[in-house]
Amino acid sequence: MKIATFNINGIKARIGALTDWLSEATPDVAVLQEIKSVDDAFPRERFEEMGYQVETHGQKSFNGVAILSRLPLEDIRRGLPGDEGDEQARWIEATVMAERPVRLCGLYLPNGNPAPGPKFDYKLAWMARLEARVKELLELEEPAVILGDYNIIPQMEDAARPEAWRNDALFRPESRAAFRRIVNLGLTDAFRAMHPHMPPQPGPEQFSFWDYQAGAWDRNDGIRIDHLLLTPQAADLLRDCQIDSAVRGREKPSDHVPVWVDLAA
DNA sequence: ATGCCCATTTGCAATGGA
Numbered sequence: 001m002k003i004a005t006f007n008i009n010g011i012k013a014r015i016g017a018l019t020d021w022l023s024e025a026t027p028d029v030a031v032l033q034e035i036k037s038v039d040d041a042f043p044r045e046r047f048e049e050m051g052y053q054v055e056t057h058g059q060k061s062f063n064g065v066a067i068l069s070r071l072p073l074e075d076i077r078r079g080l081p082g083d084e085g086d087e088q089a090r091w092i093e094a095t096v097m098a099e100r101p102v103r104l105c106g107l108y109l110p111n112g113n114p115a116p117g118p119k120f121d122y123k124l125a126w127m128a129r130l131e132a133r134v135k136e137l138l139e140l141e142e143p144a145v146i147l148g149d150y151n152i153i154p155q156m157e158d159a160a161r162p163e164a165w166r167n168d169a170l171f172r173p174e175s176r177a178a179f180r181r182i183v184n185l186g187l188t189d190a191f192r193a194m195h196p197h198m199p200p201q202p203g204p205e206q207f208s209f210w211d212y213q214a215g216a217w218d219r220n221d222g223i224r225i226d227h228l229l230l231t232p233q234a235a236d237l238l239r240d241c242q243i244d245s246a247v248r249g250r251e252k253p254s255d256h257v258p259v260w261v262d263l264a265a
Numbered sequence: 266a267t268g269c270c271c272a273t274t275t276g277c278a279a280t281g282g283a
């Protein structure tokens with residue numbers, strides 16, 4: 001079963017690029033971030049025609065997450081627990097009914113800039129809520145994938161120019177420590193499990209985001225911030241993990257590209 | 266040191282992104 005995460009940066013602007021990629025990559029499940037749409041405005045028919053069940057958790061203008069699945073979805077939940085007053089649409093969960101059911105948690109973690117400041121505080125508070133939810137998921141001892149735009153550069157090798165991100169909310173010590181705390185509960189970073197950092201690399205590192213500005217894509221000045229974290233039961237099913245980098249070089253691209261895992265589920 | 270580009274808004278400049 002192929003499960004992908006893709007920050008599309010606006011469904012309205014990305015409908016063509018997204019359907020093209022779905023047709024080629026044929027993921028069983030695509031977890032989307034930044035749909036930037038309310039639920040009623042999401043073009044669900046376009047994806048239903050392609051055989052996908054569509055579940056959205058949108059809001060006006062910003063944020064918004066969704067799950068597209070060719071297999072049935074059950075027990076859909078919207079919103080990250082832990083703060084009833086949080087209006088931002090950044091979390092959606094569902095169980096994909098494969099031969100071996102897998103719990104999916106799609107997330108769009110807050111950017112957190114500028115740091116320090118209230119937006120950075122919100123990011124860290126959101127990550128504390130994520131940690132609490134991950135602890136619950138791990139106690140179930142079932143296959144689960146927590147995937148999406150984490151807005152975290154985990155290590156130096158995950159940025160082409162780490163020094164440029166030194167004081168950024170994506171790379172600050174507090175952000176990376178919060179990410180490590182979550183991973184260290186017992187999750188596996190699927191990409192690093194399949195592609196360990198082995199300096200000196202024969203080629204450039206792989207990234208999942210390149211800024212629109214300053215020719216970042218042409219210079220491969222990217223960062224790896226879209227992640228798929230696996231519970232032990234999901235990690236035991238891991239067959240492959242790849243980044244579809246070429247999508248970034250097409251017409252009217254998102255600034256992120258899809259990242260996917262193949263699970264023996 | 267700052268902006269570069271892109272998407273959205275009941276828009277025509279401002280905000281958010283990362």
